Amino acid sequence: MLKQETLSKNQQIVLDYIEKVNEPIKAYSILHNVQKKGIKAPLQVYRALDKLVEIGKIHKIESRNAFVACKNSNCQISKATAFSICEGCEEVSEISDSKLSKYLKNFQDKAGMKFNKYNLEFFGLCKKCSIK
Amino acid sequence: MLKQETLSKNQQIVLDYIEKVNEPIKAYSILHNVQKKGIKAPLQVYRALDKLVEIGKIHKIESRNAFVACKNSNCQISKATAFSICEGCEEVSEISDSKLSKYLKNFQDKAGMKFNKYNLEFFGLCKKCSIK
């Protein structure tokens, strides 16, 4: 079978919601908010999330167990992700910096292990929160 | 009170075990293995883990919900962590690369947000697993 071109029903419902809220959101929060669309069980959400992460439409913020839509329209497969996270207001932004991504993509560890994926999370205080 | 110099009883028990196994280990696995030492409840483990992470004795591998002892003896506070993770055998190594850490410590995002901490996880296949 050819690679899937279109999203399935549940995948589309979950993606639509994540894109609408436009900030990291947790799986069970997604579940509560898409029940009116007919999604009833956690697994239906988690299965859609797995696929959406796999094809790069969304990313998982590992330190927060939350999911966010990918902003880089060209990021078809989520192999290289970087985020800034404000520890005050929990605002998360995807970092899109070609020098950084180039540097990390080419990084070689001392054992010569070849990497095909990375995830980087920066923590700090955003401008608003650093004034408070 | 002055800053704590020594670990408390539970903190020491948990740290001893994590250092002994010498690979990432999950909280409930720690619990099972230290019950003979008198630790009975998840919270006792999680409280010790929180403190040990805070003072940099251990790190959390976010993508695996696992904890590992810090190998950098000078890493008093865990503000800057990088790991390589083999997706085949799940072997995890802490990366200690001064160029990488310098680069990331000084990274400034476009919004000018100042970071005080980061965590980087690389994924790939280790030598053994890439042969298979």
Next chain:
DNA sequence: TACACAATGTTATATTATAACAATTAACAC
């Protein structure tokens, strides 16, 4: 001693995620 704070012990519960299995749907070869 008395104070403040860190750490402990304990029960219960919240949150995040997957197992197992049956049924249905979609893409493709023929």
Next chain:
DNA sequence: GTGTTAATTGTTATAATATAACATTGTGTA
């Protein structure tokens, strides 16, 4: 269209990870 295969769905139950709340005990120091 028919048969085949894989993807997706639906459903119930349960596993795995983590925290809330509150009472108690220990430790350093004024």
